Structure formats: structure tokens, C-alpha cells
Amino acid sequence: MLGFSTVCFGIACFLQGDFTIFWQPFPEGMPFRQPLAFLSSTLLVLSGAGLFFSRTRRIAAITQIVLFLAYAASWLSVFRSVQPWLGIAEHLATVAGAATVWARLSPESARLWHFGPTVARIAYGCCSIVFGLAHVVALEGTMSMVPAWLPGDAMFWALFTGAGHLAVGIALIVDRLAILATRLGSLMYLCFAAFAWLPGAVTHPDQWLRWAGTAITLVMLSALWLVGDYLRLSRQRNVE
Template structure:
């Protein structure tokens, strides 16, 4: 059984924090969990959602339960994506904000899937070979690769809103909005086509971490009682953690290699 990585620890802690936020507020995670207001028992469902995130977050921090926790998170985030976000894309496919939201949640599916694939073993009751093979790990990476460009397109299309989030002390706000959008797209394309994939994943993670530190932490500090700021901070942090997990899945592959290590993928799948 493998050790708990730094990316996994951050992913677990942010999921735990998101769960606590839902439990304490009695509500879902704002626009990231767009559950209609008229749903019967909505507050109870929000608390149940929070409880799942809390238990899964704690489970990822315990070696004995991390495989089960990753399996639950894979199913839960996939359900979150398919039920809450994909219908918005189908209803309004020309609104890029819907695609960007799908991209954000799909990164969580990807990270959860990689954690499950690398932590589970054939003797587990919830072991499914098709989801843990080297092809499955590669598919999870590809899901991440097609997700981050959707976030990048959001930066480009809604450039005014993106530029407004750039810290005041930085010059050329619109330039940063375009740069980050293009960087998201470039990282996704590089991972998708295995062009320095480990380096691309690491740089994507670094960029998301910079957003978290320089955009959302000051937002929370400016209005610490506003739940939106805390939710945005945690979502940004968990997407950063997802990128970290994808980067860690390339451990053993050279930073400057444009070829995936098949032996390394096989070792990951056998853990």
C-alpha cells in the first residue's frame, strides 16, 4: 500500500473543508453545485453532500481507507459533473461558462480516479480492473487534459471578469487574463499529446496555486464572513490539488520526456 502524497493530502484537506462548509451553512457550494432551489429536502441533501465530502476527505488521510475514499469520491464527483453541470451544457452549449464549470469539476473526477486506480488492490470489494489499469490511469490524465483548456477558454471569453481578479499591484491586467487563458490551453494540449506532460502538469498546478494564493486568499481576507469567498478559495485549492495529483502520477517520468513510461504506468496500476 503506497504512502499518502502531498497532492493527496491537500486534496483530502480541501474536500474536508468543503464538506464542513456545507454542513455549517446547510447549503451546497454555490455555483459549483448548482442544485435548484425548489428541490425537496434541499438543506438535508446539502448536509448529506457535506458529510460525504468530510468522510471521504478523512478517509484519504488514512492509509487503510484511502482506496475506498477515493472510490467514493470518484463516483461522487462524476455524479456531481453529470447531474449538475452537463445538463447546463446541453441546455446552453454556446455559453462557455457552462463548459468552464464542467472543466473545473472534471479535474476533480480525474484526480479522484487516479487516486483510486493507484490505491486500490484486487482483494478490495470495490476493485474494478477496467478502472485501475494503465489505460485507465492514462484516461484519467486525458480527462484532466481536456478539462483545463475549458477553464482557459473561460479566461479568454470572459476576459474583463478575469482581468478584474488580477491583483491591483500587477500591471497589464488584461494581458494576464489572456496569458493565463492561453497557458491553461497549452498545458492541456501538452498533456493530451504527451509533449513534456509531467512538466506541463506541474506548471498548470503552479499556476492554479498562484491563483489560490494571490486571488482568493486576499478575497477571503477582505470579506472573511462571506461564504462565496471561502468556497471559491477551497475550489481553487482543490483544483490545484487535482493538478498536483496528476503531476505525481508521472513520478518516474523525466521532466523533459515527451514519452510516457509504460513500465511506470504498469507499476501504478498494480499498487
């Protein structure tokens, strides 16, 4: 799933012809900005495709770790004008998911099993806390993403999903029902993609930013699911 969603994100970025301002806010005056944007999109597609094949999966995971760390760092360029924490957390959450793929395939995997699942769990948990707080801090923006056809008030859904993020984060950090939290959190991301992003992308197919939003939501879904898989495999090893 991470491979497919990353390929989709890369294609959407490539067709936009630049870095996506919502997720890759590199400075406008950055040297070689457009060639680097195309290189970034190409690497997203190639690394996503590489995750489908066992021979390339490890290098693909490393590539994604580097890419999404770079995207997280890009938010530091706008640190003074906006609050970058949500953007940074979105990319670090993806790094946590990609890192689980690398860890499971690393020559040091036997040693990494001792602390890797804990690091991945807490890392994604902290990011999820940021997501939940962002729903409250930027309540109006969150409400604007709620489809009008959903029953109930937009504020209810904004706060409800924010509480969902917080619940997932707390469950991961304190390690209580953590695997279940990753599954329910993934379902929530799927709803975000299907209800908040995809309809606009379908009705405005030339607006690649909407497709990128759909794809990055699926990327975070995949990362959370991978963290859950890593925890599950770790506990199976401990039982054995």
C-alpha cells in the first residue's frame, strides 16, 4: 500500500510541475527548484514502485526515508510565517512507516527488533498527537474539509476526528491497544481520503493538488498500517 500511494503522490507532484506547496514548501528562490521538483517526483514514483519487489524494497525504503525527511526539513524555511508542526509531523509519520520496512530487511534486523518497534510506535504516536491538536488549533480549516452532505455539524466531525488522532497517538505512546489503534486510525485516514479529498479530485481532475492530497493521506494510512504490522510481528517473535 505504501508503494502504491507513494507512486500516486509522485505522479500528482510531477503533473503539477513543481513542489506541492501544502506538503513541500521549499523556498521559491531555491536554486534549481523545478529540476529538483521533477527529481523528487521521479524518486517518489521509483521508490514507490521499488517497494513492490523484494530485491529493491530495502533501497526503496531508504530512498523514501531520505525524501520525506527532506520534505519535513522544507517546513523550516517557512517557520517564521506559519506553524510548521503539522507539515513536519505528516512527513515524520511517513518516515516512521518507511523505516519499519527498512528495519525488517536490514542486516541488523535481529538487533533492531529489540528497540525498533518501540521507536516506530512512539514516533508515530507523537505525530498523531500533533494531528489531533492541529484539528483543534486550526478548527475552521478542518471544518472546511468536512463534506456538506455528512450528517451532523462540521464542528462535530472536526473535533471527532481530532479526538480520533489523539486517541491513536495516546494508544501508541502508552502501548495500550496499540495495534488496534493503528487499524482504526488507518480506517479514519481512508475516510479522509474518500470523503474529504477524492470527491474534489474527481470533480476537478485538472487540479493536481487535490490528487496529491488524496495520495498523501493514503501514504500516512500506509505508514500507520506498517507500524501496526511491525508491532504485531515483534510481539509474535517475543511469544515464540
